[in-house]
Amino acid sequence: MTWRIVRLVVQYGLVLFAAAALNFALPRLAPGDVTDYLIPPEQAGAITAEQRERILARYGLDEPLPVQFREYLAGLVRGDLLISARYSRPVTDIVLERLPWTLLLVGTSTLLAVAVGTAAGFRSAWKRGRATDVSTMSTFMLIDSMPPFFVGLLLILVFSVHLGWFPIFGAVPTLPTEGVELVVEVARRLILPALSLTAAMLGTIYLVARPALVSELREDYVLMAQAKGLTKRQVRRHAERNALLPVTTMALINLGTVVGGATVIETVFSYPGLGRLLYESVLARDYPVLQGTFFVLAVTVLAANFVADLLYPLLDPRVRRPFASP
């Protein structure tokens, strides 16, 4: 038992360390540094090499790489993600401002995509080969093939420009609002970006859900259940419960990718999430923000994995044993 816990901690610890090391190393492999971003192009020569050094020194980016790495790890232990070179503010603050919006957007879209995608996938599976299946499949393939950017602009065109139902930009109104009105305004601003992101995920979920149920329906236990004379609803409960396993895994493993996919949608809708922050920080070579944000994302994905591990035994009695290893 203790051994299991130790093993679990060591495993997650190693993965986290590897993620932290990669987050540190990868951005630094790209050419250029933050001064190339901070200094406006036609003024780039106005400062000397020493002045450039001094700017880097302010953010600890002039130190040798091992020292920077040590500082970064020490910061992680302290819960301090250093100072952003682009904003001159603590990375922790910046990430915490963005994280809730990303969770809201990605969370809403993931749940929506899983609900709709699974329902449609299961329906297709039950009706496989029939007209319903073919038409559902084609619809989902069509949605899946549209770039999220295009879906977003299309939604803006229809629901904002023509119908005038939803605002086009931001997560909160430009003017201070409070109470119920604020809830409504935040919801109005969430709908279009969430729908765009849902559309981007829908195909994947559908494509996992449908074959998952199809293969379950071919299992002997389904035949057995039907032969036993169980109602269709009872049979469905058996089969769908098992088919949910790959869907859950897919949805949780996908989280990291979804945050990346949210970048485009956050840009189109000026939504203040982590995706856009990451993208702009890559352009700005803002290493502290990059390593901090990627680390937070790594933790989130690992946490999702952990949740998946915990959920499995609930969904699947076959893996129901203490401390299923990840």
Added chain:
Amino acid sequence: MRSRGMLVALLVSSLLLALSPTASTEETSRVTIGLNGFENNITPFTHSFGAFPNTHDLVHLVYDSLFWSQARDDPEPWLAESAEPSEDYTTWTVSLRDDVTWHDGTPFTADDVQFSMEYYVEHEADSGRYAHHVGDMPLYEDSEIIDDHTIRLDFAHPAGQFRIMPGADLPILPRHQWEDVAEPGAFTEELPVGTGPYRVAEIVSDQQYRFEANDDYFQGRPLVDELVMPIIQEPAAAFAALQTGDVDYVSQNVPTELIEAFDRADDIEVLRGTIFQSIQLYFNTPREPLDDPQLRKAIALAIDREEIVETVLLGNGEPGRDSYMHPESPWAIDEEIRQFDPDQARDLLDEAGYDQMNGDGIRLTPDGDPLAFTVLVSSFDPQGIRTSQIVAEQVSEVGIDLEVEALDPATIGQRRRAPEPGQEADFDIRVGGLEAHAHVDPDALYYFFHTPGERGFGETQTSYANPEFDEIVVRAGESGDLDERRELLAEAQRILAEDVPMIVVMYPDGIWAHRTDGYAGWIADFGHSPLTKRSFLAEYAGTGVGEGPLGTGVEEAARQPWVWVLVALLVIAVVVAAVFLRRRGADEYE
């Protein structure tokens, strides 16, 4: 089916709520401006150039300079009442207005001017945009406060154009806010205190700015009480928001393909003006064989700039000139406009020894190397990419091969500068854009094209080196006589047109759009975008104030996003519960 009814009721009610318009009361006149990028704290040391081109004008909503504006050769007195030079222009005596206060009520005095000069010199690295106008050309030395509103400024060499640079450029800082700030580049905790028409009331990182009018502004109270500036980067979304009326003005240039539609729309007005934009090819002039001016001139002759203006800008611009400066700049010359002439280009290349060709029809240098070059362009600059592709096609007609390589801006930033002083930068040709300041600053020629070294910053541009040119631009910078300076700058431009270290492909027009049912005072202020302080001052602004969208009081709850995660989870829980209840109710799978 009770629960199913509940679900429907829930959906309907949330839809109704979503559609109900926001209540508003009439209190404050307000203009909403879609800004194309977040600029960090609005101080001369912290603003980033994410939203370039607005930066200079946003900073100058909050701060003032001694004169305004730099776009003309005779800026009007602003914080200053007058400035008189000594005979040799090394000393300027500036008398200041005595009715100016900082946003916090502290009086503005000569002490602040002295402090600003010293502070910019001391912190030059943190303010590449402004400080070189007191730390290089001209070089600030010392000053003496004569009385509260008079100051004498001493320069190391003649400061002939003091009224323009630094006079109409340098934002004057309050000593009481900055004197204890050791790291101005990290000044993000406090909002700036300026003398300008607007003070920053709120900054929500990457989301929006809110500016409030400075009621005591010495040029009169600004016409709009509040400027709200949400950040909308994506042009398609920003202009959609203009169409729906979510914003009154968009800070970006109207994309060429939208101009016609906006010209026809009743609720949108298109403003045309100039902020002196240009798009140009920079040669890495020390690199062989591009170090040959004949080759560079031949490339210039092989580019059909009229066609590029028609294709890329749909005619909304002017073809570029090899004399560099924008045609409307007070310093530009009109002769020396190079016409498209591929035959002359071929002759020139033959004469210069590039008369042999390889099997692909590409000319060879006398050493036998093909005339093949890479053109670097930012992958975020669609206009630059299209321009360089057309240039490559045109230049291939005379036997020169250009390959366009689109890279991200920071990579280009690294490759354009020499790794160590004296070394060669790692590019052949690159495409870039410049704006306003770079064409109206009479010292721009000095800064961009002076031989690399102690003075100017030519090493990050083209590394062009010509001692004769250096002497002329230094003399122009020091000359106090307007005619003499103009003649010297004309001479410098003629030399550039002959040596072609840079080819300006085109000068795009400034084209902006605002709504007609909101604020009506927008002006296409010469050398600025309409988002500039004079658009909001009664003496300069257009026809007056319209009824802008109006709003309610101020509070901070909107900035606590965690609440929304909880709310969303709750809503989702309800929906999921409703779905499950419904499923329980359904007996049979169809």
